[in-house]
Amino acid sequence: MRAISIRVGAPGASLVQVPEPRRRGGEVLLRTLYTGICGTDRGLVRNQLPFARPPPGSESLIIGHEALARVEDVDSGAKIRKGTLVVPMVRRPGKCLNCLIGRQDNCSDGDFVEAGIRGLDGFMRDYFTDDPTYLVRVEDESLGMLAVLTEPLKNIVKAYEVYDLVSRRALTNCRDGSRSCLTVTIAGAGPIGMLFAMIFVSNGMDVKMFSRHDPEGFLSETASKIGAEYFLREDRSKPIPQSDVFVDTTGNPGVVVDGVRALRPNGVAILFGTDPSGSEPVSGQDIIDVVEKNVTIIGTVDGAKEHYIKALSYLSSWKNSYPGVLESMITAVVPPEEAIPILMEKPAGEIKSVIRWE
Ligand code: BGC
Numbered sequence: 096m097r098a099i100s101i102r103v104g105a106p107g108a109s110l111v112q113v114p115e116p117r118r119r120g121g122e123v124l125l126r127t128l129y130t131g132i133c134g135t136d137r138g139l140v141r142n143q144l145p146f147a148r149p150p151p152g153s154e155s156l157i158i159g160h161e162a163l164a165r166v167e168d169v170d171s172g173a174k175i176r177k178g179t180l181v182v183p184m185v186r187r188p189g190k191c192l193n194c195l196i197g198r199q200d201n202c203s204d205g206d207f208v209e210a211g212i213r214g215l216d217g218f219m220r221d222y223f224t225d226d227p228t229y230l231v232r233v234e235d236e237s238l239g240m241l242a243v244l245t246e247p248l249k250n251i252v253k254a255y256e257v258y259d260l261v262s263r264r265a266l267t268n269c270r271d272g273s274r275s276c277l278t279v280t281i282a283g284a285g286p287i288g289m290l291f292a293m294i295f296v297s298n299g300m301d302v303k304m305f306s307r308h309d310p311e312g313f314l315s316e317t318a319s320k321i322g323a324e325y326f327l328r329e330d331r332s333k334p335i336p337q338s339d340v341f342v343d344t345t346g347n348p349g350v351v352v353d354g355v356r357a358l359r360p361n362g363v364a365i366l367f368g369t370d371p372s373g374s375e376p377v378s379g380q381d382i383i384d385v386v387e388k389n390v391t392i393i394g395t396v397d398g399a400k401e402h403y404i405k406a407l408s409y410l411s412s413w414k415n416s417y418p419g420v421l422e423s424m425i426t427a428v429v430p431p432e433e434a435i436p437i438l439m440e441k442p443a444g445e446i447k448s449v450i451r452w453e
């Protein structure tokens with residue numbers, strides 16, 4: 096069967112032939128239907144992620160952590176049925192207390208593995224086996240390929256939950272009790288930026304988003320379909336509007352500093368993007384402003400099973416409330432044979448590229 100693998104420590108990726116996996120006790124066999132490509136995959140392929148590591152005893156790693164799969168074979172008496180559509184979870188627990196209660200997304204000692212990223216083979220292959228504990232059932236089968244957005248969206252569902260928790264530290268609601276008077280500014284208009292925009296709009300907030308390029312006006316068009324306002328910010332000379340929430344999906348330190356400076360009192364910055372290059376000086380006045388304005392800066396990664404489940408219900412509701420929008424965010428669907436160049440270099444105008452396996 097086919098698999099896309101990398102040699103950890105060297106740039107590049109290749110489509111290779113590997114033996115079909117064998118089910119061990121309690122595991123199920125899965126047929127991969129679709130895998131999404133994200134910035135983490137490109138970081139792996141370019142050898143830019145310091146935490147990348149192959150499974151123990153191997154030099155190569157099968158990548159891919161955004162997937163939709165179908166259960167192909169199970170033990171007799173298994174709780175999960177053949178034919179069920181599932182989204183596999185990325186992160187698998189270590190031994191700390193958070194991991195032991197299914198909150199490996201908040202692991203406290205780093206002793207976890209992540210499929211397709213660190214210590215465990217991922218899902219860019221025709222078949223894989225897995226423990227049903229880490230499979231999230233897709234009840235709404237009409238989602239089809241859109242269910243591949245569950246994995247990236249679960250990160251955002253968790254980020255929104257953390258935002259919701261910290262926003263209770265002061266009264267930030269509006270006179271009608273809602274959050275409709277609060278403004279959110281999002282840096283970056285890739286899939287993560289768009290999904291953040293959808294979740295904040297769905298929760299009644301006023302959303303603006305920006306990026307440096309907008310090929311053929313496609314991003315502004317998509318943003319307006321979501322109900323968000325898009326603006327171009329080619330460089331830092333353009334101010335970021337004053338906001339109550341700033342979300343960074345770029346990882347660019349200059350963008351983050353500008354976004355935090357634009358926060359109002361009781362403002363919250365949500366940092367999600369990562370990029371090891373670049374640096375930015377922070378002044379004493381910046382620290383005074385963060386302190387004096389009660390600003391909270393949130394760093395957030397991954398998500399728990401409950402966030403995958405909520406992500407699936409958001410997708411089902413958005414499929415109806417924003418007809419055609421999620422579909423238009425999948426800007427390319429290619430067979431594995433055509434995936435390597437897309438993994439190496441992001442195509443112009445991409446929101447989400449997907450590999451079709453079946
Ligand atoms: C995944 C997360 C993962 C993170 C860091 C992201 O692309 O969505 O689940 O924790 O990469 O490895």
Ligand code: ZN
Nearest residue numbers: 133134135160
């Ligand atoms: Zn990812």
Ligand code: ZN
Nearest residue numbers: 189191194202
């Ligand atoms: Zn842990």
